[in-house]
Amino acid sequence: MTPRKTALKTFAVLSAAALTSGVCASAATASPLAFAEMQAHAITNATQVAQTLGAASGGVYLENGKAVVNVVDDAALQKVQEAGLSAKKVKHTFAALTGVKNQLDAVKNVPQTAWGIDTKTNQVVVKVYDAASKETADKVSAAAAKYGDSVRVEHRTGKLELHIQDGDAIQNSQGRCSLGFNVTRGGEPFLLTAGHCTNLGGTWSGGDVSGAEVVESDCPGADSGLLTRPNGSGPGEINTGQQITSAAEPTVGEQIEKQGSTTGGGSGEVTSVDESVNFDVGVLNHEFGTTAHTDHGDSGGPAYDGSKGLGTLSGGDTVTSYFYPLTLELQAYGLELA
Numbered sequence: 001m002t003p004r005k006t007a008l009k010t011f012a013v014l015s016a017a018a019l020t021s022g023v024c025a026s027a028a029t030a031s032p033l034a035f036a037e038m039q040a041h042a043i044t045n046a047t048q049v050a051q052t053l054g055a056a057s058g059g060v061y062l063e064n065g066k067a068v069v070n071v072v073d074d075a076a077l078q079k080v081q082e083a084g085l086s087a088k089k090v091k092h093t094f095a096a097l098t099g100v101k102n103q104l105d106a107v108k109n110v111p112q113t114a115w116g117i118d119t120k121t122n123q124v125v126v127k128v129y130d131a132a133s134k135e136t137a138d139k140v141s142a143a144a145a146k147y148g149d150s151v152r153v154e155h156r157t158g159k160l161e162l163h164i165q166d167g168d169a170i171q172n173s174q175g176r177c178s179l180g181f182n183v184t185r186g187g188e189p190f191l192l193t194a195g196h197c198t199n200l201g202g203t204w205s206g207g208d209v210s211g212a213e214v215v216e217s218d219c220p221g222a223d224s225g226l227l228t229r230p231n232g233s234g235p236g237e238i239n240t241g242q243q244i245t246s247a248a249e250p251t252v253g254e255q256i257e258k259q260g261s262t263t264g265g266g267s268g269e270v271t272s273v274d275e276s277v278n279f280d281v282g283v284l285n286h287e288f289g290t291t292a293h294t295d296h297g298d299s300g301g302p303a304y305d306g307s308k309g310l311g312t313l314s315g316g317d318t319v320t321s322y323f324y325p326l327t328l329e330l331q332a333y334g335l336e337l338a
Contacts, residue, residue, distance in 0.1 A: 010162005010196050010279060010315030011260070013176040013297040035065060035255065036306025042067040043251050049083045050094075059094035059119035062253030070094070070122060090122040092150050098274070100124050100147045105276050105285075107143045110136045112160055114322075115144075115151075116275025116289060119252045123152045125272055129317075131159035160279050162196045162299060162315040168239055169261035169297065170209055170227070172202035178261040178301035179209070180312035181244060181326065182234035182338035183226075189233035189338065190215065190226050192329060193300030194312055196281060198225025206261075208234070216333055220282025223314045223324040225300065226333055236338035238302060240265060244337055247326040248308040249273075250288040256305050258290075258321070260298025260313065268292025268321065277314070277322050284314055287322040294321040302326075309337065 039062060046060045046067030058070025069080045070090040080087035097117050101124050104115050112132035118125045126144045128137050144151045168179045170193065177197035183190050191204075191212060198217035205211060208231050216226035237243045238259055250256070254270045272289040290303065294313055303310040303323045311323030329335065 010194070010281070010299055011262070011294050011296050011301075011313055011321075012162055012194070012197050012200075012299040013171075013262070036308075038065050039254055039305060040248075040308060043248075043254065045083075046085055047251075049080055049085055053079065055093055055095060057094050058088075058090040058092060058122055059097070059117070060251060061119040062251055062255075063120075065255070068253075070119060092122050094119065097122070097124055097150060100150050101274060101276070103147075104143060104151075105283075107140060108283075110140050111278050111280045112136065113140045114160070114275055114277040114289075116272035116277075116287070117252075118152075118272050121152065123150060126151055126153045127156055127320075128153065129156050129158060129160055156317070156319070158317050160277065160315065160317060161296075162194075162279055162281065168207040168209075170197075170204045170206040170212070170300075172200065172204045174200040174202055176206075176261065176297050177299045178259070178297065178313070179207070180300045180302045181309055182229070182236055183330070183333075183335040184233070184338055185333065185335050189229040190335070191229050191234070192312060192326075192335070193225045193227065194314055194324070195219030195223045195225040196314065197300050198227065218332070220279070220284055222328065222332065223284045223287070223312070224329045224332060226335075234338060238304060242304065243307055244302075244304060244309045245307045246309070247330055247337065248305070248310060249325065249327060250303075250310050250323075254305060256290060256292065256303050256310060258292045258294065258298075258301060258303045258313070260294050260301035262295045262297035263293060266292055266294075271320065275322065279315065284322070284324065286328060287314060287324055289316075289320045289322055291319070292321045293318075
């Protein structure tokens, strides 16, 4: 049997015209809600303690819902343990890993590659897809080699793609995507989705949405799009009934839920943060990678952890799905959750 190849893609479903033109686990003994609350509490406590460590912090990750704080010296190790949390001695500070990641961002024009921070392994993980040209693969591998064991290079099969096609379907004559979050600005209702979707322009409809127009569209760089909501305000909840009351930063190891108009609901784990993903349309910055399964038409759909909104889907491959952080979208457009 031929091995199935991964494909890094933005998950929008496109019409023929658009395709030719291009576009930018829960614990066994706990309910999903209880597990989400446990995760949120663990992340908050660990993040607060890690912030007191200053330069000695190696970042935070979750292991089976329990937080682990990375440290680089014995004094920090003792401080974390005295706070009642698990500590792990590592080689690299989170600040150092961020510095390496930012230096790799200077490597330009390298489609079909990505890099971000994996606090669980205390490394920057660099992904090179076999769809990348040999010149690109050599360029990125050479750049990564300069940073020794602070970087891990993974060679992956297939291709990165955007996934055009909250999770309710929205579509126009050019493609289909998914609604991410209902939001407001100055009391007026709007729809938040992926920027590579709104880059298609036009008027969007679907479900209880009709005649939505593009207000903001940012892609590449970011991947955010904002649409009007002509049919009144929508609820601040996922189409499953899960209320979304806040926006939060993702944490490596965090279990998440997602919704999309093609694949519906599902779950996964955050595997990387602050990732620069080099799609063919250009680099998307600050993405977070997950093991959630998504596909074409899911673009713009929400990732969330209980009542915390985390981000909107950009795309990925058959192994990794990438989301753009909700916190950055709200900040960029001056939005509040509905």
